Amino acid sequence: LRVNLSADILADNEEIAAGTREWLRDLGVLCVGLLSSPGAGKTALLEATARLWTGPGNLQAIVGDVATAADAERLARCGIPAVQINTEHHGAACHLGAPAVARALDALELARGDTLFVENVGNLVCPVGFRLGEHFRVVLLSVAEGGDKPLKYPRAVLDTDLALVTKVDLAPHVDVSAEEIAAAIRRVRPSAEVLAVSVRTGEGLEEWLSWLRGRAADARGGSP
């Protein structure tokens, strides 16, 4: 007997993710996944987005971490209803899975036009292989991580729809520029869409909101 366990787990995950994606699309809810290393600024980006958001719809979130409910609490404080999943209680602590995300949807009250963020465990490797039902996936790469990360973690760039170079205010203090990271991203994926942002200075946030608003409007107007 030989069982390709890894392939089976991926197939099950993909099937549940496809169901979630379709259910959210029919509901008119945009679902955006956020992937990054620990501390690249996923939660800080959502806090900044909440401060500036004028619609369409409301922002909600499902957030994954190995331990703590810190991120859900941060998001709740800035008006984003959020469900925390602690992966240490699941099979693989290193990434969210589609079944846990599907169950977390029950705890949210989603309405047409809303945007649902799914913030993954901080990890630039494992989350990439597991779809969760997102319509778009965004990878965040902080300038503080250095310029070589897109080359070292190519799937994080290849399998996502938008790359945000974050914490660009730190560029003068580290030996790398946002342009260098964008160039490394485009070496892996020449057609990559890249935005440089800083939640401290506000740089790039209007472009990020514009990207998001367009997709939220499309989702709201999508198939009923």
Add this chain to the structure above:
Amino acid sequence: LRVNLSADILADNEEIAAGTREWLRDLGVLCVGLLSSPGAGKTALLEATARLWTGPGNLQAIVGDVATAADAERLARCGIPAVQINTEHHGAACHLGAPAVARALDALELARGDTLFVENVGNLVCPVGFRLGEHFRVVLLSVAEGGDKPLKYPRAVLDTDLALVTKVDLAPHVDVSAEEIAAAIRRVRPSAEVLAVSVRTGEGLEEWLSWLRGRAADARGGSP
């Protein structure tokens, strides 16, 4: 038929790691594992260590990354012979495994008194569960990652011997101090040994070298 595949893989890994650990101890070689998020400064720390190292013995390294040979090349340029393992060619891309590390040893010429670093894939979750033959494990946490990472990734602190808070020169530019991160580490593990370092300013490097020299001297004088 039910196979606890995950437990089997861990048991095999642990057995090979124990063999490596013993073989290196008998050889009088200190083996230090480095774990961190992507871009916390593992390779930069080794470059700085190479510049300041006066013995005992020489520094050598085995470095893991999903893709590229960039780190081994950086280390070779500063005089550390290094073997690169690309985990994208192995079963699990997200961490080094003891079998690959054991094979990589063949490519190095280790001598009594040497220090061998094993730099893992940048990932604060998966590498923690897989011993590689290290006598000591060091976790690096960059101030740029924020103050909550020890709480969110508790095993990275619990299962390592020394925590280095890195890039402390960036503290004035981010909303977190080295002391805050050290306090979070000690909330998870009150007895944790913590050093604050910056390879840009040199802060804390003498303490790090002193920690390392002591352990290298112990290893050299160990059982024949």
